[in-house]
Amino acid sequence: MTELVRMEGIEKRFPGVHALKSVSFDLRAGEVHALMGENGAGKSTLMKVLSGVYQPDAGRILVDGREVTLPGPAAAQAQGIGIIHQELALMRDLTVGQNIWIGREPRLSFGRIDEARLNADAQALLARLNLNIDPRTPVGGLTIARQQMVEIAKALSYRSRVLIMDEPTAALNDAEIAELFRIIAALKAEGVGIIYISHKMDEIKRISDRVTVMRDGALVDTVPAADTPISRIIAMMVGRALADEAVVIPDLSAANPALEVRGLWRGQELRDISFSLKKGEILGFAGLMGAGRTELARAIFGAEPCDKGEILVAGLPVSIRSPSDAVRAGIGYLSEDRKQFGLALGMDVRANIAMASLPRFASRIGAIDEDALGDIASDYIAKLSIRTPGDRQEVRLLSGGNQQKVVIAKWLLRDCDILIFDEPTRGIDVGAKAEIYRLLNDLAAKGKAVIVISSELPEVLRLAHRIAVMCEGRLTGILPGGAAQEQIMELATKREGVAA
Amino acid sequence: MTTAKAQPERPAPVRRAGGAHQKLLAFASLIVLVIGFSIASQRFFQIDNILSILQAASVNGVLAVGVTLIIITGGIDLSIGTMMTFCAVITGVVLTWMGAPLLVGVLTAIATGAACGLLSGTLVTKARIPPFIATLGLMLVLKGLSLIVTGTKPIYFNDTPGYTEISTGSLVGLVMPQFPLPNGVLVLFLVAAIVGWILTRTVLGRYTFALGSNEEAVRLSGVNTDRWKIAIYALAGAICGIAGLLISSRLNSAQPALGLGYELEAIAAVVIGGTSLSGGRGTILGTLIGALIMAVLTNGLRVLSVAPEWQTVVTGVIIIVAVYADQLRRRKAA
């Protein structure tokens, strides 16, 4: 296979962080080269160097054997290098089609845009991904999963020879991942080289030809995927082996109910939802994209109004009209979209961790006890191994997975009795994932009630004591923990009026 | 958004464009105001007075259309008022002092504005000065330069026959003598139509929205954001030049001290028209409506002979109420 790209001795420093330590990397035509590493290992930074976003402090980049400089994204594009960024880079006020073709609009005379062709082309691309999105929909209204698919469609539109995918599946579920992999296979056949970053270990085995592992900004090794076991890759990443634990379902027959939802309705998105959750229980929510799990969580949390229905906390009906009502009633909600709904990106780690619990650290006149806050923040940084130069680092400068950990820390610190976690491990590395599972189990053991919404079925199966399945806004069934995947999929596709 | 069941083939009605009745509703506040004033005084809804209102809206309207572009990119332009004056002054220099023909004067005004816009655009992009500061600085510089160039005295256009026609003549009146729409209003509608077309149909317009929506994302897409932004500022500047023509033609003079405060009025029209100061959204139609609401309000209260201090109070209240009503409408529509 011909070599497309070679990076040699790449160095990159940020204030307080040595992000890349003389990293070398190469990519061949027609291969999928997986790039692995813990959160903050430097994967995204390396790819930003390759796509012209960052300038390396030292090192060379060769494309087709010739040394190149990539002073900006346009230069990288000119070399045939395309990238799907980990942090979505979409223009929320523009439509799907407009986003996909930004910078390359089909033109008519007088600088006019051929909107019809633009939409038709976008439609064709979306169809290639088997995606039912109208190209004229504004992107801001899409769920994060759909935004991710739009980003993928956009990257495909460049017809790059080198395609970098930085955690493209973090927000996707199995069906969409299957579509993506189908596309990847086709691209491979065309001779496109793909750099693939993911924290989902099973994916690596499924699609990659070679695997490169990074740790702490340095290259660990590049190995062929076929004859390297997953456990070895994990060991290279985290420096130790991880035990694979199975779910332990506690006996909750004597436990009191923590949360009850009765007959919740909201337009067509939520239809007559009823369920209950006991203290000490972890209830998993499974479903396909758009099943309405996020909607349900937001409705319970008061982030969006519902038409009718009743919510009881610890057996007493509560009126929740806003998130502050919900939090007062003891309900916490970790959103699936950390950038938009979870973090004040311009503020530091400490402030974000404290965001939901500030009054607890304040004196009567509102003065914040910074020392206590700093101690707590440092605790969580250690507990969740958040990679940051300190609790005063701005969150926007953290790697994606570490940002996610900050949001988790925020809700752990708030110490709610009922916690709704929507895609909590999005973008989190294997080691930290295991740590978070352990934390959730601890919480449940302490009598907290936990809802985990996840598009990763293994995660639901690994954590949930019971599994609720939704389809098209309805709760189609609740299964015992450890249920078979087939059973879940059957409920997840149980459309109304269609006999199961 | 539509329900999850929505078939992918037929798009949900696009939110931004809105249906025909949506568009009509955007006029609701304006229509209510017009009806209200018409009931309060028979003098209000007379052709002559309606024409005065339109005429009064023309300069502010043109300025507002120009600054709409900049606001959609997420910027702000405080220099438009004094830039308008500066363009008028330079036109006066070229026409009256240098005796150039009318057409040269018109082109000078537009070119001067474009050059000023080029400057502020460059300051914003290349020197990375926040738009507020760059255009505040330019506002002061242009204000001073206008006074310096003219020696603080107005330049009159008495020697340029036809100059006043630009704004106060009426091409429409030649065809329809009973409805002598002043040319200034025609210019406003023309400028609005062209800029509206640019915004919705061209690449420049697309980048205007894109820059305001997520500049970093546009840059990451390989677009030379600086160049486009400068182009947008220059276009807005050229439009200020047109406003300079309109106002100086109306006053038959370039008044060097004029202009301060006009930026706020224009920005107010833009925001009343529903354009968000945080960028990414906005329409020229909205801006036109905003400018008309302000013109109707001022004129109507004067025709009712409301005392000036009460005019101010009532204007403030009505602006808030109109935007509130519009807000409710949008929330319902969404």
Place this chain on the structure above:
Amino acid sequence: MTTAKAQPERPAPVRRAGGAHQKLLAFASLIVLVIGFSIASQRFFQIDNILSILQAASVNGVLAVGVTLIIITGGIDLSIGTMMTFCAVITGVVLTWMGAPLLVGVLTAIATGAACGLLSGTLVTKARIPPFIATLGLMLVLKGLSLIVTGTKPIYFNDTPGYTEISTGSLVGLVMPQFPLPNGVLVLFLVAAIVGWILTRTVLGRYTFALGSNEEAVRLSGVNTDRWKIAIYALAGAICGIAGLLISSRLNSAQPALGLGYELEAIAAVVIGGTSLSGGRGTILGTLIGALIMAVLTNGLRVLSVAPEWQTVVTGVIIIVAVYADQLRRRKAA
């Protein structure tokens, strides 16, 4: 910032607070200006003139400190100028017309401002009117009301002994007769210190930044964002009330027609001081420096007897250059 070798355990010196020499560098533009003017004229760096400059910065400075809060939340307040006047007028009514004692007047001014801020905060949060419009409306309403209440005549404070002392007396002078720092300046520093403390050390301050950074994320953290935002507007209003005291004490009268245009000057000071109009970042120290830069600039050019029209030009240029220099410094530091 430090080098990249820093161990992750010990955090890099936080950028926001900045090291001591960072803070000093923030003063760079101001210091350069002062040195420049001192060289250009020996009249400039005289105690008397320095005190005049500080005094001149006091009203604008207090307003700027107040509006800094609102700008950090991502909002804007156009009403501060006329609100200041309105507070002064109501104080005049209470003190001069109703003969209340001085302390009641002081409290009235602050309470009036807080009430106005409460109103605009409520409009912004509950009625969801964009801050620009809500405060533009309030600006007009308060402007009109000031004229109406006073019958467009100034209210004099001749019958309230000690009223002028608030601004022009000198407590410092009692201790240090050779440095009679006017009380108005003392008030500015006091207000700045308190607001600076609130911003960096209290829950209110933390939420001020958080609201400007990502309001939705704050709301979804279970914070009653509306209530906090209203509190911030009310606090800013109260500070306007203090500015109203300062200006009316200085003029020994409440001048009902004054105030328009002061908002722009205050906002300019804030932005020159490095606070971003898009919210989420800003410092009171920066705002103070911004207000001082403006005061030094105006005074210095006048002391040099630069022609007024050239003063405007030079001010514009220097504002741009100062912010550009500051920009370079920050970029280097980052």
Place this chain on the structure above:
Amino acid sequence: DEVYIPLVSKGFQHQFWQAVKQGADKAGAEFGVKVSFDGPDNETQVDKQIDMLSAALANNPAAIGIAALDSQAVIPLLKKAQEAGIPVVAFDSGVDSDIPVTTATTDNKAAAALAADKMGELLGGEGKVAVIGHSQTSLTGIDRRDGFVNELAAKFPKIEIVAVEYGDGDHLKSTEITKAILAANPDIKGIFGTNEGSAIGVVNGVREMGAKVTIVGFDSGKAQKDAIREGLMAGAITQNPVGIGYETVKAALAASKGEALPKIIDTGFYWYDATNIDDPTISAVLYD
């Protein structure tokens, strides 16, 4: 139908214009006509004034009063008024046209020259003098500045004008300007403020700096009167704004009835100081 006479002025917030309004209202009450009074926020807004004029004309008034901000810009609308048979009375300053049937005004240049004469006498014919103007561009601003400066140059060659600055009639701004001028020229002997806000600003600035300067003001108002009584201000020129308003309405009414009027109605100006401030003739033209 009631006879309606709108007055479009150069402003309405300043004391001077309020006094004009007061005179107009007085005449309105006396002759039983409905008078309205409107003006832009500041004296640069030439186009705003034109909009006001056209709104006033829309009401089909019996006659109209105008204090034009620009002597030419209003002419097209005045022609329109003429065609509609609405007589026009100019007040405060004239218009470059013979459409106005009369102009009720005072000579600002001559008034400021009188201020210069007084300043010259008070200084004994020598020393440094500064002018704080209220506008660099408005007619009254220019006339008062030029009247003062030219008269000093002509009659008191040993008096030097060291600074001419403009404070927009804003009390605070004028105060700061005064202080800067005093800092730059500690040996200054006299300052002239060309309207109420400017003059009060000068008084404030001088008071804050503790300087000894001869201050001459313009217009009246309580603060200026107090300053004169206290001896802080040497004296001031006052026009007769109440008279201007009164005469304007009276003339407009007469014109609407087709009566003949003189081309100019001069309402005069006066010097007042501590000695004559309480004279009945003077106190009649002063306002608070």
